[in-house]
Amino acid sequence: MKGGGKRLSEEEALRLVVSDTSAETGAEFFRALVKNLSQALGTLGGWATEYLPQERKLRALAMWIGDHHVDDYEYVIDGTACQTVVENRRLVHIPERLIELFPQDTDLVPLNAVSYLGMPMLDTDGTVMGHISVIDDKPMPRDERAIALFNVFAARAAAELRRMRVERELRNREEQLALLLESALDAILVLDAQLVITRVNPAAERLFGCAAEDLLGERMIDYLTESSAAQLETFCRELGERPEGRQQLWIPRDFIARRWDHTVFPAEITLSRFETRDGVCHSLILRNADERLEAERQIRMLTQETEFLREALRDAPGRGELVGRSDCMQAVRDAIGQVAATDATVLVLGETGTGKELVARSIHQASPRASKPLVLVNCAAIPATLIESEFFGHEKGAFTGAVQRREGRFAMADGGTIFLDEIGELPIELQSKLLRVLQEGEFEPLGGNRTVKVDVRVVAATHRDLRQRVADGLFREDLFFRLNVFPITIPPLRRRGRDIELLAAAFTARFAQRLGKQIDPPGPELCQMLHGYDWPGNVRELQNVIERAVILTNGRELALARAMSGVAEPTVETATAASANRILSAAEMMELEKTNIRRALDACAWKVSGAGGAARLLGIPASTLSSRIKSLDIRRKT
DSSP, X not given: OOOSSOOOOHHHHHHHHXXXXXXXXXXXXXXXXXXXXXXXXXXXXXXXXXXXTTTTEEXXXXXXXXXXXXXXXXXXXXXXXXXXXXXXXXXXXXOSOHHHHOTTOGGGTTTTOOEEEEEEEEOTTSOEEXXXXXXXXXXXXXXXXXXXHHHHHHHHHHHHHHHHHHHHHHHHHHHHHHHHHHHOSSEEXXXXXXXXXXXXXXXXXXXXXXXXXXXXXSBGGXXXXXXXXXXXXXXXXXXXXXXXXXXXXXXXXXXXXXXXXXXXXXXXXXXXXXEETTEEEEEXXXXXXXXXXXXXXXXXXXXXXXXXXXXXXXXXXXXXXXXXXXXXXXXXXXXHHHHHTSOOOEEXXXXXXXXXHHHHHHHHHTSTTTTSOEEEEETTTSOTTTHHHHHHOBOTTSSTTOOSOBOOHHHHTTTSEEEEETGGGSOHHXXXXXXXXXHHSEEOOBTOXXXXXXXXXXXXXXXXXXXXXHHTTSSOHHHHHHHTTEEEEOXXXXXXXXXXXXXXXXXXXXXXXXXXXXXXOOOXXXXXXXXXXXXXXHHHHHHHHHHHHHHHOOSSSOOHHHHHBTTBOOOHHHHHHHXXXXXXXXXXXXXXXXXXXXXXXXXXXXXXXXXXXXXXXHTSOHHHHHHHHHHTTOOOOO
């Protein structure tokens, strides 16, 4: 073959292949190879490529055109002479008319390309790795000796590309292994045949409390107790006697490791044996068993806490903030605001159903402990035989049925708040233990001898007179004083004036939304009906009545009369509403108005004007109400 350049002798060409490329590898090798190939065959240029099958592209490892290298060149094989080389995996020789044969290959035109010679570079399994080719701007007749020389260049290029691929694969595996070791949560150490540490991961540094350089080159048995070191040597010998594929061993317990500072910890280990070019090695994976036990404890606590919170959510009497504008409820809010920021123990007092739990929630949510758990305990709902276990937890086997260790409510509330509802029902024999938690912040689980320290804020509640229970010997006096640090008394609903209307409207909206109904808030007549009842069950009873009324309602007006039947005595208003066909006389109308005003005055403690006054309750000016009181001769009963 004769090309556009001066062709070298066969001896000179072989020298270029052997000597001028022997000192180079990788990219520099291919740059020298294609330049020497072009000079050896006397062609315009030459290049070596790597094949990207998914993209059907050839990416140049090196390219020499004219008198310079061309960098970063790649092209799609379709419509080029190289396509036949790659797809047929054979040498392709085009002596002339190259542009005419491949008009789609527009890159040939600027080069005035006339002839082409290309050969695939094959891997050991016969797949195409890339190709090597030359191009000339003159005809290139077939020359067997030139083709043989071309084959030599191609074989040398294929060998280097295979080496590069193996090196790249090894580098990728090494990087993956490094990432695996670095990201592993367990400590991983590689040991040689003498159990000397040759490699560690960051988790091992953290577990042993030292840097990698402190561990490398050290004997692993120096970081184990004497008995565990003997175990490790025994296990390594045992693995050496096992057949290939079974040279792994898991040791879940009774293995004690020693940190850099000589403190010890129980470890679970996985030991494996493998062989490399350097000989026998072992990989040792360690996990602090204490951390696993602590994680299991945390999982148990979170599971129990979830159960308690679900119960609390299911049993919660209401949602949201305290509803009410009365002076007595404003005093409750002020007290909550004063005590919430502290860690003081709070005793919430009030009749059944007044919303003591809602006060406890408000204290917790406004406190610095709001991000921690609020654990609810109803002391009256837990059997006396189980209440100590519920409070303080128990060890496995502490009593019949205690099949596993269980954390108590105080442990679950650590860092947060515990609400002890109906504290007056707490058995006298358990009150001393509760007093110790309040004073010392510690307790012992049932059936155990370990002391548990906790940081818990206590909010207690009761509807009973604790002073009387102390006098009756049913409640410890020292516990009462410890609980009564900051008492908050919740007023009964009958003393909250127009709060009844606000609560009724809020409950109506909530239950109507839940049932998908459109119901108006209670109007004046219904509000008078609400005010005419004493509400011994307080807010809880009101909530139940409103929920029942919403269920019974078919239109937009709340069916309160039906809901309250059997709860409140029928009033003149309800009787009138039920007798829509009967026309009232003037005297009856006057008596009806007189009764209505008297009830409003009674509800407001005979306050006529201003906030909480009867005029606002009735929705009329205070002057008008005063005039009607005088004209109807309404007087306060003594």
